[in-house]
Amino acid sequence: MDQAEKLRRLVNDKTAQKKNKFRVITVTSGKGGVGKSSFVVNLALALKLRGLKVAILDADIGMANVDIMYGVKSKYSLFDLVFNNKNINEIIEMTQEGIKIIPGGSGLKDIVDLNEEQRVRLIKEFEKLDDIDILIVDTGAGVSKTILNFVAISDEVIVITTPEPTALTDAYSLIKIIKNKFQDANINVVINKVRNIKEARETFEKLSNTVNVFLKSKINYRGFLFEDKKVPISIIEQRPYLISFPKTEASMCIMKIASDVIGIEKENKNNTIKDVFFKLFGRMGLGS
Numbered sequence: 449m450d451q452a453e454k455l456r457r458l459v460n461d462k463t464a465q466k467k468n469k470f471r472v473i474t475v476t477s478g479k480g481g482v483g484k485s486s487f488v489v490n491l492a493l494a495l496k497l498r499g500l501k502v503a504i505l506d507a508d509i510g511m512a513n514v515d516i517m518y519g520v521k522s523k524y525s526l527f528d529l530v531f532n533n534k535n536i537n538e539i540i541e542m543t544q545e546g547i548k549i550i551p552g553g554s555g556l557k558d559i560v561d562l563n564e565e566q567r568v569r570l571i572k573e574f575e576k577l578d579d580i581d582i583l584i585v586d587t588g589a590g591v592s593k594t595i596l597n598f599v600a601i602s603d604e605v606i607v608i609t610t611p612e613p614t615a616l617t618d619a620y621s622l623i624k625i626i627k628n629k630f631q632d633a634n635i636n637v638v639i640n641k642v643r644n645i646k647e648a649r650e651t652f653e654k655l656s657n658t659v660n661v662f663l664k665s666k667i668n669y670r671g672f673l674f675e676d677k678k679v680p681i682s683i684i685e686q687r688p689y690l691i692s693f694p695k696t697e698a699s700m701c702i703m704k705i706a707s708d709v710i711g712i713e714k715e716n717k718n719n720t721i722k723d724v725f726f727k728l729f730g731r732m733g734l735g736s
């Protein structure tokens with residue numbers, strides 16, 4: 449059996465075919481520092497509290513910091529899985545709350561050039577992780593090929609912006625690039641650091657109208673987060689605010705968003721996390 453045949457069998461085997469509600473959400477933004485990582489860390493917890501098994505892929509190649517926000521420190525990344533013979537359980541960090549963190553590291557860039565044997569090993573390692581309901585991908589700001597590859601395999605993209613005009617303009621530019629490449633991309637917007645609900649709604653309407661008029665396309669409102677002093681405190685303390693300050697405004701907002709995310713029942717693009725990595729890095733992948 450050649451390597452390509454092995455890959456096909458890996459994806460088509462029975463475990464991959466069983467009915468699964470596995471879902472992938474990619475969180476991204478046009479402008480940096482608008483609150484993606486703190487959103488991802490707390491959304492993961494909120495979904496976990498609602499009974500889902502959650503993993504986070506830290507795909508911010510330059511400044512991966514999801515682990516730090518949970519107060520853990522990753523030793524290895526996908527790079528070590530592929531090039532240093534580490535297995536998946538060695539590279540994953542499990543947080544105190546039971547969230548799995550997969551550090552992408554620089555490996556995400558190099559993985560596109562893998563040979564067949566390395567691809568098979570990578571996909572086989574991910575097969576060990578079939579008990580995940582939802583994978584949340586935290587990305588860096590702006591557009592990159594890595595981000596677009598994740599958008600392609602995601603069931604839902606969440607674009608975070610603040611009401612600031614600069615953040616909003618950058619969010620629009622990002623949405624334009626995504627929609628030009630993937631017309632059907634399911635784009636949802638979260639407005640972060642708002643002072644009141646009206647500001648959130650108006651900010652979304654502004655963005656949505658621009659997308660309607662200039663791109664002849666649609667985006668969805670996924671909710672908002674209040675500007676909340678407990679958020680920076682929780683980052684300094686390296687404890688998610690949903691744990692340290694469960695009653696703070698940001699926590700209420702994140703619980704509401706998690707409920708809405710769970711409430712959407714849709715056909716998902718992937719059966720398991722293995723399918724995701726097969727599409728990203730296997731023969732069917734989009735390449736670099």
Ligand SMILES: Nc1ncnc2c1ncn2[C@@H]1O[C@H](COP(=O)(O)OP(=O)(O)OP(=O)(O)O)[C@@H](O)[C@H]1O
Nearest residue numbers: 480481482483484485486589641674675676679680
């Ligand atoms: N709702 C909020 N209220 C107050 N401060 C917030 C809120 N959300 C995020 N912040 C603050 O904004 C800063 C940036 O947050 P974070 O690191 O999550 O952004 P990011 O988009 O992931 O940044 P990067 O683009 O560098 O990855 C942090 O100091 C955080 O405390």
Ligand SMILES: [Mg+2]
Nearest residue numbers: 484485508587
């Ligand atoms: Mg970040």
